[in-house]
Amino acid sequence: MRCDNGPELISAALGEWCEVQVIVLHWIQLGKPTQNAYVERFNGSFRRKVLNAYLFATLRQVRHLLTE
Structure with a gap:
């Protein structure tokens, strides 16, 4: 999943959920x-x-x- 670094997408809960679902987070570069x-x-x-x-x-x- 590609996402920005916005506050709604930096929570530990999202990271944990993605790990359980075997989803890899790809962060775009700032700016x-x-x-x-x-x-x-x-x-x-x-x-x-x-x-x-x-x-x-x-x-x-x-x-x-x-x-x-």
């Missing part, structure tokens, strides 16, 4: 988002089109919107 360009583009588009456009009260609402 090099082009090494993960597809995900960076998706995250930006998703943020603009969904997360910034709606106010969600529950995770269930998010899942419902995404499966429509």
Whole structure:
């Protein structure tokens, strides 16, 4: 799994889970988002089109919107 060094992806829990699932984490270099360009583009588009456009009260609402 390739991921950035953001705070949501540096937890010990993620590392332990990946180890149990036999998933190897590959970190992109700091300041090099082009090494993960597809995900960076998706995250930006998703943020603009969904997360910034709606106010969600529950995770269930998010899942419902995404499966429509």
